[in-house]
Amino acid sequence: MRQFYRAVLLDDDHRLIGYVEPGTQLDEHAWIGNHTVQGVERLLCVPARVVWAPRQSGELYDAAASVAPLVLPEHGCTGRYILNHDQLGYVDKATVRENAGRHRVHPLPILTAEGGFAPHALAGTWAWDRISVGDNVPAGFELWKFDVAELNQFQ
Numbered sequence: 001m002r003q004f005y006r007a008v009l010l011d012d013d014h015r016l017i018g019y020v021e022p023g024t025q026l027d028e029h030a031w032i033g034n035h036t037v038q039g040v041e042r043l044l045c046v047p048a049r050v051v052w053a054p055r056q057s058g059e060l061y062d063a064a065a066s067v068a069p070l071v072l073p074e075h076g077c078t079g080r081y082i083l084n085h086d087q088l089g090y091v092d093k094a095t096v097r098e099n100a101g102r103h104r105v106h107p108l109p110i111l112t113a114e115g116g117f118a119p120h121a122l123a124g125t126w127a128w129d130r131i132s133v134g135d136n137v138p139a140g141f142e143l144w145k146f147d148v149a150e151l152n153q154f155q
Contacts, residue, residue, distance in 0.1 A: 003025060003026065003054040003055055003056050003115070004022075004024070004025055004054070004055045005022065005025075005026050005052045005053060005054050005055070005061075005109070005113065006019045006020065006021055006022070006052070006053050006055070006061050006064050007019060007020040007022065007036075007037075007040045007050065007051075007052055007053075007109070007112075008050070008051045008052075008053045008060055008061075008064045009040075009043065009048045009049065009050055009070065010048065010049035010050075010051070010128075011048065011049065012049070012130065014049065014128075016063065016064060016066070016067045017048060017067070017070070018064075018067050018068055018069060018070035019053075019064035019065070019067070019069055019070060020036060020039065020040050020043075020069065020070050020072060021069060022036045022037075023036070026052070026109060026110075026113065029109070030105060030106045030108075030109040030110060031103045031104065031105065031106055032093060032096060032103075032104040032105070032106045033103075033104075034106065035072075036072065037106050037108060037109060038078050039072025039073060039074075040072070040108065041078040041079065041082075041108065041133045042072065042073040042075075042076040042077075042078060042133075043070060043072070043073065044131055044132045044133045045076070045077075045132065045133070045134070046132060047083075047085045047130040047131060047132040048130065048131065048132075049128055049129065049130055049131070050108070050112045050126070050127075050128075050129070050131045051112055051113075051114050051127045051128055052108075052109045052112045052113040052114065052127070053114050053115075054113070054114060054115040056115075058114060058115060060114065077134075077135065078133060079133035079134040079135050080092060080093055080094055080134075080135050081093070081133065081134055081135065081136070081137050082107055082108055082111070082131065082132075082133055083131065083132045083133065083134060083137065083138070083141060084111075084126050084129050084130070084131055084141075084144075085129070085130040085131070085132065086129040086130050087126070087129060088140055088141050088142060089126075089141060089142050089143070089144045090137050090141045090142070090143060090144065091107045091111070091143075091144050091146045092143065093106075093107065095145075095146075096146060096147075097147065107146040108131070108133075110122065110123050110146075111123070111124070111125060111126035111127075111146070112124070112126050112127045112128075112129075112131065113127065114127045114128075122144065122146060
């Protein structure tokens with residue numbers, strides 16, 4: 001069964017800031033260039049805890065509905081790098097390969113997805129961490145290689 005997810009943002013103390021409802025399963029929106037995922041990126045100009053919470057396995061998905069949905073900014077820079085401020089790591093979106101359908105899997109939903117689709121080693125490893133998006137990498141951050149060409153393995 002394919003799951004629906006909400007992108008949930010929390011503050012440093014794990015209090016809900018809000019959520020974004022992509023409206024589709026993970027495999028239908030986790031692509032570089034997807035309007036909703038780009039909107040979530042624009043919300044991450046400052047670090048926030050991020051979890052792509054699955055509907056079927058968790059309290060967080062339901063708890064997120066207790067706060068107002070976030071309004072996605074239409075404009076603004078999305079940034080080349082996804083930065084993990086807790087693990088001092090980053091992913092370079094420019095290095096993500098295209099799949100056979102000429103799409104590139106977006107690292108943010110995969111890295112922060114809770115409730116594991118184990119086929120990818122990095123899936124969920126950044127869930128609940130403080131994440132931001134920008135065009136500069138702070139000193140001391142280490143590059144994490146994100147190499148997933150096909151998303152249908154997560155269905």
